[in-house]
Amino acid sequence: MTKPSHLALCAAVLVTAASATWSATAPAPGDPARPLRSVASFGTIRDQAERSAAIFAEAGKVIQSPRCLNCHPATRTPTQGDAMRPHVPFMVSSDGNHGPKGLPCATCHGADNSRTFAAGIASVPGNAHWQLAPIEMAWQGLTLPQICEQLKDPKRNGSRSLAQIVTHMNTDHLVGWAWEPGEGRSKAPGTQAGFGALIEAWVKTGAHCPRA
C-alpha cells in the first residue's frame, strides 16, 4: 500500500496546524493506576444507603471520565480528547443527535475505530451507534449527585427503568467503547464488566445518590 506521495506537501501544509494542536495523548491500555474498586470492597460500609451512594461514587469515575462526558455535553456541541476541548471540526447536533443535515457524525466516525496514516492522531474513534447523548441526558456541568438523580429519572434517562439502566451500562456497545477507544486515547477506568457490576450493586442497594 502506498500513500499518494505527490500530494504529501499540500497535505502537510493543511495538516500541520491541526496536528500540532491535536497531538495524540499517550494511551493507557488497561491503566493499572485507574482500576475500579470491586463491589465486595464496599461490604464494610454497614449502612445500606451509605454503601449504595459510595458504590455510585466509584462508578462515577467512569461516568465522569472524558470518554463518557465528551458526548454528554450541556450544549449541543461535543468535546473531544482527555482535555475535553471543543470538537474539531465544530459540530452541532442540530435537531437530532447525529450532527447537522448534510454532515452526520458518520461522515468521519465509522462503525469501528479507524487507524490513520498521518502523524499526530493515531486513530479516529468509531462505533455503529456513534451519536451525542440527548440534551436531557447532558452530564457536563453537573455534579455526580446531580448525574445520579438524572440517571434515576425516566424523563432524563431515555425512559429506562433502573433494571434497564443496569443492562445498558453492562452491555451497550457504545458504552463499551469507553474501554476500547482506539489508539491514542485513554480508556475509562476499570472494565465495562466491573462498571456494570457497580451499577447493578448500586441499584440492588436502593440506588441512593451521594450527597451534594
Next chain:
Amino acid sequence: MGNAVKLKVNGEIHDVDAEPDTPLLWALRDLVGLTGTKFGCGVALCGACTVHVDGLPRRSCVTPISAVGEAEVLTIEGVGKTPVGKAVQDAWLKVEVVQCGYCQAGQIMQATALLTADPAPDDAAIDRAMTGNICRCGTYPRIRAAIHAAAKQRVA
C-alpha cells in the same frame, strides 16, 4: 499481498487488491486511478477527501475499504451525473468559486451532500454542514454563494 476486493465506484465495479484496512482514498487514487479525490490531512479534519458512500458523505482517508463492502461509492468524477451534483458544479462555475482548487473536490461533494439532505439551506445551515471542509484560499464566501445558487437552480 492483500485481498481481492470489488469496489463499486460511480456505477462501475472495480477489482482491487488491497488489505482490508486500506483507506478508501488510497484505493480510489492508487488502485482505481480516480485522482480527483484529494489527500489533505489523513485524519478527517480537512474534508478534501470527501466522497459519498451509499449517498452519504464520508471522509475517504479514514474509511477502510472493509467498511465499504458492496456500498455505492460516488466521487467527484461521477457526481456531475446526479441532478444535485450537476447543479452544484454549474453553480461553482457560475460563481467562479475555485482559486487554487485543491480542496474543491471535497467542497463540491460536501455541498452536494448538504443539498441532498437540505434542498434550501440558509447561511447557518451551510456553515454547519461545510464546517469540516477547509479552504486555504479562503473561498468560503463564494462557496456559500454557490450553494445558494445551486439551491435556486434546483427550485427553478
